[in-house]
Amino acid sequence: MKRSVFYLSDQTGLTAELLGQTLLSQFESIELVTQTLPYIDNEQKVLEIVALINRNAQENNARPIVFSTIVQPELKQLLHQSQAVLFDLFEQFIAPLEQAFGVHSSHRVGKQHSSANKEAYDHRIQAVNYSLNTDDGLSIKQYAKADIILLGVSRSGKTPTALYLAMQFGLYAANYPITEDDLEHYELPSWAEQFKDKLFGLKIDAQRLHEIRTERRAHSPYASLKQCQFEVTQINKLYQQEAIPTIDTTCRSIEEIATKIIDKTELRR
Amino acid sequence: MKRSVFYLSDQTGLTAELLGQTLLSQFESIELVTQTLPYIDNEQKVLEIVALINRNAQENNARPIVFSTIVQPELKQLLHQSQAVLFDLFEQFIAPLEQAFGVHSSHRVGKQHSSANKEAYDHRIQAVNYSLNTDDGLSIKQYAKADIILLGVSRSGKTPTALYLAMQFGLYAANYPITEDDLEHYELPSWAEQFKDKLFGLKIDAQRLHEIRTERRAHSPYASLKQCQFEVTQINKLYQQEAIPTIDTTCRSIEEIATKIIDKTELRR
Numbered sequence: 001m002k003r004s005v006f007y008l009s010d011q012t013g014l015t016a017e018l019l020g021q022t023l024l025s026q027f028e029s030i031e032l033v034t035q036t037l038p039y040i041d042n043e044q045k046v047l048e049i050v051a052l053i054n055r056n057a058q059e060n061n062a063r064p065i066v067f068s069t070i071v072q073p074e075l076k077q078l079l080h081q082s083q084a085v086l087f088d089l090f091e092q093f094i095a096p097l098e099q100a101f102g103v104h105s106s107h108r109v110g111k112q113h114s115s116a117n118k119e120a121y122d123h124r125i126q127a128v129n130y131s132l133n134t135d136d137g138l139s140i141k142q143y144a145k146a147d148i149i150l151l152g153v154s155r156s157g158k159t160p161t162a163l164y165l166a167m168q169f170g171l172y173a174a175n176y177p178i179t180e181d182d183l184e185h186y187e188l189p190s191w192a193e194q195f196k197d198k199l200f201g202l203k204i205d206a207q208r209l210h211e212i213r214t215e216r217r218a219h220s221p222y223a224s225l226k227q228c229q230f231e232v233t234q235i236n237k238l239y240q241q242e243a244i245p246t247i248d249t250t251c252r253s254i255e256e257i258a259t260k261i262i263d264k265t266e267l268r269r
Numbered sequence: 270m271k272r273s274v275f276y277l278s279d280q281t282g283l284t285a286e287l288l289g290q291t292l293l294s295q296f297e298s299i300e301l302v303t304q305t306l307p308y309i310d311n312e313q314k315v316l317e318i319v320a321l322i323n324r325n326a327q328e329n330n331a332r333p334i335v336f337s338t339i340v341q342p343e344l345k346q347l348l349h350q351s352q353a354v355l356f357d358l359f360e361q362f363i364a365p366l367e368q369a370f371g372v373h374s375s376h377r378v379g380k381q382h383s384s385a386n387k388e389a390y391d392h393r394i395q396a397v398n399y400s401l402n403t404d405d406g407l408s409i410k411q412y413a414k415a416d417i418i419l420l421g422v423s424r425s426g427k428t429p430t431a432l433y434l435a436m437q438f439g440l441y442a443a444n445y446p447i448t449e450d451d452l453e454h455y456e457l458p459s460w461a462e463q464f465k466d467k468l469f470g471l472k473i474d475a476q477r478l479h480e481i482r483t484e485r486r487a488h489s490p491y492a493s494l495k496q497c498q499f500e501v502t503q504i505n506k507l508y509q510q511e512a513i514p515t516i517d518t519t520c521r522s523i524e525e526i527a528t529k530i531i532d533k534t535e536l537r538r
Binding site: 003011012013014015017018019022023024026027028029030036038039063065069071085087089090092093094096097100101103105106107108121124125128129132135157159160163164167168253254255256259260263269 | 281288295298332334362377398401523525528532
C-alpha cells in the first residue's frame with residue numbers, strides 16, 4: 001500500500017517537510033512516496049500541482065497527503081479544490097494565533113527569511129567559518145572565542161556535530177581529536193586546562209567505531225576492533241577522571257547529539 | 270508588548286521551533302521572547318514546565334504561547350492544564366492522518382530518529398565529509414563523485430552552501446573558487462569541461478561582497494570595492510558565456526540558496 005505525500009511551500013519547503021516527517025514517522029506501516037515542491041508562488045504553479053495531485057489520486061486510487069505552508073489566501077483556495085487530504089499549516093494555526101495576539105497576521109510570503117534576520121544570519125556564517133577553521137585540532141589559539149570544544153577519538157562524530165551546532169544554532173564550536181598519545185598518559189592536552197569549562201566529550205561504542213573506521217580504511221590497525229576498544233576504554237576513563245560532560249553518539253542523529261549537548265550545557269540555542 | 274513563546278518536545282524540539290518560527294514570522298509587531306525545552310519525556314519535567322508557564326502568565330499578565338510536539342497522551346494531558354495558549358501539533362494532525370490512512374498511529378516517542386534512518390544518516394555524514402574534503406578547490410580528482418560543483422569568487426557563500434546541501438540533503442557538493450587568473454582569461458579551469466553538467470555558479474552583489482571581505486581583511490586590495498566590482502562583473506560574464514546556471518546569494522539565507530539550487534537542477538532532496 002503506497003501513498004503519495006507532497007510538501008508544498010511558497011518558500012523553501014523545509015517547515016512543511018520537517019513537520020510532515022515528524023508526523024508521518026508515527027505511521028510506520030504505510031509505505032510513502034514523498035516529493036517536495038518549493039517556491040510555489042503563483043496561480044499557474046498551483047494549478048499545475050492541483051493537476052498533478054488529481055492525476056496521482058486517480059492512478060493510486062487513494063487521495064495524496066499534502067502538507068502546505070503556502071501563505072497567500074487566493075493560492076490556498078485553488079489548492080483546496082484538489083483531491084488531496086490537505087494539511088494547511090497556516091490555516092490551522094494562524095487564526096488562533098491572531099486571536100491570542102489580538103492582531104492580524106501580515107499574510108506576507110517569505111517573512112522568515114527577510115533581512116530582519118541578517119544579523120543572526122551573518123552570525124551563523126561566522127560560526128560555520130569558525131568551526132571549519134578550528135576543525136580537528138586546528139588553530140588552538142582561537143579557543144578563547146569558542147562556545148564549546150568537542151573532544152573525541154577519530155571518527156566519533158566531532159566534525160559534523162560542530163558544523164551542525166554552528167549552522168543551526170550559531171555556536172562557535174571547535175573540535176579536537178584525542179590521540180593515542182593523550183590516551184596512553186591519561187592526560188588532557190596542555191591547552192585544555194585553561195578551557196576546562198568549554199570541553200564536551202563524545203563517546204562512541206567500540207563496535208560501531210570499528211565499523212565506521214573499517215569503511216574508511218579496511219583491515220588497518222587503525223580500524224581494528226582491538227584498537228577501537230582500547231581507545232574507547234581509555235577515553236571514557238579520561239572523561240571520568242577529568243569530570244568532562246559527555247554524550248554517547250552511537251545511535252543518535254546529528255540533530256539529537258547537538259540538541260542534547262545544548263541541553264546539558266549552559267549554551268543557548 | 271512582550272509575549273513568551275515556549276517550544277516543547279520529547280525529542281530535539283527542532284520541528285516545534287521551525288513551525289513556530291514560520292508562523293510567528295507573520296506577526297512582526299509582537300515582541301517575542303522564545304525558549305526551547307527539548308527532551309521533555311516524563312511527568313516530572315512536564316509538571317515543572319506547567320509551573321514555569323503559569324508563573325510566566327502571571328508575571329507578564331498574558332498567556333504564553335506554546336508549540337508542542339510531545340507525543341505521549343498522558344504528558345499532553347498535564348500540559349493542557351497549564352494557562353498557555355497551546356498548539357499541540359500532534360493533536361491537530363494525527364487524528365486526520367489516522368483517518369486518511371485508515372490505521373492507528375504508533376504514539377511512540379522518537380520514531381523520527383530511529384535506526385530505520387541509519388542508512389540515510391550514514392549517507393549524510395559521508396556527504397559532509399565529501400564536502401569538507403572538496404572544499405575550496407581541494408581534491409579535484411574526487412569530482413567524478415560530485416552531485417554538484419559550486420563555483421564563485423572568494424566569499425560568495427560557496428562553503429556554507431555546500432555544507433548545507435550535504436548536511437540537510439545528503440548531496441555530494443564540492444566547491445571551487447574562481448580566481449582572478451581564471452577571470453582575466455574568461456576561461457573555466459581546465460578540469461571543468463569534463464564536469465560541465467555539474468557546475469552551478471553563485472552570484473553576489475559587489476557592494477555586499479565588499480562588506481563581507483572588509484570584515485575579514487579591512488582596507489586590503491582584496492576587499493576594495495573596485496576589486497569586488499571587477500571580479501563580480503567578470504564572473505557573471507563567464508557564467509553567461511559558459512551557460513552555467515546561477516543563483517544570486519546576496520539577500521538569501523543558506524536554506525534558500527540550497528533549496529533554490531535543488532529546485533533549478535535535477536537533484537533530488
